[in-house]
Amino acid sequence: MPDPISSRRKALLASAAAGAATLAAAGAARAATDSKGPVHVVYHITQGNTQASRALANVRNHLAADPTAKIVVVGNGAGIDFLLNDAKDANGAEYAGNVGDLAGRGVSFRVCENTLSNRKISKDQVLLDATTVPSGVVEAATLQYREGYAYISP
Known part of the structure; x- marks a missing residue:
């Protein structure tokens, strides 16, 4: 047996x-x-304007080397600050111009609604070139896992 x-x-x-x-x-x-096809990348910003400035420089360099890349920038926590009206970098330049330029080149900017709610920030404070998503963490994870985006946290 x-x-x-x-x-x-x-x-x-x-x-x-x-x-x-x-x-x-x-x-x-x-x-x-x-x-x-084109490379798909999500840049996840969580640490505020210093990280956001690095990320935007990275995105510009990325597009210079690969103009066909599909790039999404997701902010949550302190990572939404650069996507708010009147936000300025360390040199005093408003982020809106840089974000608008990159959005014009196909980069998508997404802001966490949970962060807005927790910090009591109205959606009308978000730059026009950015959209809101229910959860920045879920958005970054979904892009990475379900849609095959490479994940970068500069």
């Missing part, structure tokens, strides 16, 4: 091997598909 534990182990190993093969095939198919 066959050993029941051995039979279960064989079944589990066969199932695991089949699952691994399926994942490998899916990964290879996705890599082949993704390499034909």
Whole structure:
């Protein structure tokens, strides 16, 4: 009579091997598909204007090297500050011009509604070139996991 534990182990190993093969095939198919289109990147800003300034410089450099890149900038927590009306960088320049220029080049800017609510900031304080999303963290995760965006936190 066959050993029941051995039979279960064989079944589990066969199932695991089949699952691994399926994942490998899916990964290879996705890599082949993704390499034909533009790179998709989400820049996640959470630490305020210093990080935002670095991110905007990174986005400009990114587009200079790869103008076809599809870029989304998501801000939550202190990372929304640069996307508010009258926000200025360390040199006193308003972020609105830089954000508007990048938005004109196809960059999407998204602001966390949870942060707005928690900080009691009205949506009308958000720059016109930015949209709001229910949760910045969920937005960044969804873009990365479900839509295949590379994640960058400058």
